[in-house]
Amino acid sequence: MQQESLVEYGGRRVIITITAIFCALLEIVDTTIVNVALNDMKGNLGATLNEVGWVITAYAIGNVIVVPMTSWLSQQFGRRNYFAASIMLFTVCSFLCGNAHGIWELVFFRLIQGMGGGALLVTSQTIITESYPQEKRGMAQAIYGLGVIVGPTLGPPLGGYIVDNFSWPFIFYINIPIGVIATLLTLQFVRSPKYGVKKAINEVDWLGIGLLAAAVGSLQYVLERGQEDDWFDSTAIVVLTVVAVLGFFFFIWRELTYKNPIVELRVLKNNNLRVGTILSFILGFGLYGSTFIIPLYTQSTLGWTATQAGMLMIPASLMTAFMMPIIGQLLQRGVPQQYLVAIGMAIFFVYSYWGFKIITPDTGKDAFFWMLMVRGVGLGLLFIPITTLSLSTLKGQQIGQGASFTGMMRQLGGSFGVAMITTFIARKTVSHRSDLVSNLSVNNPDVQNRVHAMQNSFIAKGMSPDVALKSAYQMLDYSVGKQAVVQSYMDVFLYLGVLFLVCIPFVLMVKQNKKGGKVDLSEAMH
Template sequence: MSDATPKVANPFVVSIVVSLAVFLEVLDTSVANVSLSHIAGALGASSDESTWVLTSYLVSNVIVLPLSGWLTALMGRKNFFILCIIGFTLASFLCGMSTSMPMLIVFRLLQGLAGGGLQPSQQAIIKDSFPPEKLGMAFAITGITTILAPILGPMLGGYITDNYSWRWIFLINVPVGISAAFLVNILVQDPPTAQKQKVDSVDYIGLGLIALGLGALQIVLDKGQQEDWFDSSFIVVFACIAAVGILLAIFWLQRQKNPVVDLKLFRIPSFTMPCVMLFFVGFALYASNILLPMLAQENFGYDATLSGMVLSPGGVAVICMMPVVGRLVKVVQAKYLISFGMLISAFGAWTTGFITPQIDYNTFVILRILQTIGLPFLFVPVNTLAFSKIPPESSSNASAIVSLIGNLGGSIGISLVTNKLITSQHVQQAYLVQHLTIADSGYRSVLANYTQTIMNLGVPSAQSSSLAMGQIYQELLRQASILAFRDTYNFVAVVLVVLGITALFMPGNTLHKKDAAVSLH
């Protein structure tokens, strides 16, 4: 009884401690993005080779996520969590010490393997640390970690890389990881349902199929745009491997007595529908995180640090709203909060579509706040609803599935919006080029003005005309890019509006104090 006291008496302290390591792990999914050019230059690698620094981490991470529930049963949740922290910390140190690109990719692979179990374990620990009637507040805390880390990642990575060395984006994890492991060992205690259980046999076939299917899928999502999708035999092969691996894994797992991933949880309607919504929460979060820094850097000359700072106020808005939504889930039906969150996020994406070449930093910040202010209304009620009828003994399995679905939603979201952005750029360029003819009075006027301005600098007339046309073309490319971002944000807005309407048809489930308590007992 005394072992459980720290958890029950100090759930917020436990939550902060277990969230510390998870914050670093989620941060590392995005912190290296802005540092790839520096890493490639330092290690003498090409840009294509450097992208495997991201891919290797994501592939190993997504493989471990669904297995963390089974690994928890094998080792005990606390032991597994501490092992993941230690492994992640050690791998981070090795990444920072790498002297070649192959070495860094291998250590990033190990970092992803160790880090993959952190997020599901954190959610399960926090869920079991709070009484049922405070489930919403519990997931408000996990939401701060899950949503804030990807927002701050690009800014932190850019600042460290610009002012120190890319190695410190990995080495900074070491002291924090050591502290987190020490504190978790002192404060966290496993309830009976999360302690080490006897495992009769290891389902190697299930393990292999999951690793094969999800690993191949992540490679397709991460490398698809770079390899021109299905015009590439590389992508076609891995897409086939992913499809076969995932289908066989589903078929196999459903027929096992003790599967490594418990798919029977999807028979619970209050778990299945929120999981579908959670997929699109990941889509909205990661899609918005990648678009705005790209827009600021490519078209407005922001460096990595400044473009990251554009995201920061949105993170502050998320922190402020999380506790509010954590309380609202006890008095408002989850489906209404989810619908409201989807529509607010859609409004934020839609308003960003009105950007112009004259936009300033303050406007960027306001747009970012509008994009993120709805995320707490999505994350907290979706997770609260998903876990509302999950028995304690299934918490770790449910957390693993939930984390996997959110991450896959993010990966697919990034792939979709990136593809949409590039396609729209080509379309907008073709449209604008149609107006670059002598028959167009606007083009003639701009060309004459540019030519005269250049001639006033002492450049000969013929050369001035060529330089003027070059400047006009560069401006065309910039405007086509900005219009493409508008189209992409509108695409995201339409998806979110459809989901916001769909959420209204979810089963009614008011997560009041009494209802939550009944559902978990």
């Protein structure tokens, strides 16, 4: 069956597009929606903060194990069947998560839910693309990109609203009606391309599957839990780092020598895909890193609620949504992808530097608006062009394999970003605090005047002089600590911006598709 025969028209195409978008959104929203419910889960399930963190970790591990295998699984079972089975698995696990009676039961169901969700992202991207004729595939990619970019920012405000007005199991139950409808629509409307012959059970690369699961699962664990477990002071982190390194080494060797590999690594010989894979990693780093740091800063330093922090991100998401069709049109008119990526990276640097300049221990809400709007424009310019650049010179089945690589690297980029940012903030806060304290001499008249003013203020509230003095020193210590944390956040914004700035020359060195300025969207838009 030729690719073109999968093109749909009229109402049928609309239904397929909406189904695929909802599935992609389900998967992405579920990555971030639980963040705001962890406190309620902790109390309700009698778990420690460490244990409840596994609710996020397990989902990410399940996700990242399945994404690279998606192309092979689609071939093995037929894309429609595999997609429908993944939605069903995700939906059933959503129900089981909401009904969990203990923390480890919840963690186990989140792992399986993540495995169901991993397929939804990459497969929905391919389904949307193949449903559109060549001249409209720029718009198809823009529609898909909308879900991927908007999803992570929808999670926290939606989760905050549900937790504030209902109870935490409902963050999982809302998936059930959407999942049931999506499964029925998939079975009715989605068609599978004719793939090659399915592999017999004895030809399946079971060792490759085991090595991939061990390597990626261990790496994800190390990234998610490293800072909390004090990195290499923890035996588990050391052991799993060794497992990840050896797992990847033997996995690569296996896939390059086995006749029926689970992941086709040879597709990375394509120069554009190699560059796009690295750029997807950096995009994930910036997208998930900045989505993580802003709510963290506003909640922990400025004292905002989870809902307020989540709502702050929505206008920027709408700006990205506004940008998507415009960028789809620019690509279809032949604007080189690398120029758009370079402009996007420059804009992302502007956003980061802006963040570096405005954050203080008491930054007002209005100060964030235009800064986040700039972020929305930058992300819009990065997502679609990076995807098209990655896949623009691939043919046929390689497209699905390439999409799996870029999807996995975007996820891993996000995990690396969050892990490095949390570690960096923790280490830098200690260093900044030490520097600030070294400048606070008890003999300094300014310090003494500040302490006496606070002491007198406490005495006026009815405290005895000695208690008031102690409280004054505690207040001074608290403000030093807060200032140290804010300086750490400033450093994160600055370094994140510099990372994107440094990448610009390398992006501009990438060769344009040989067909000339115009991107072949029939191949690129998977």
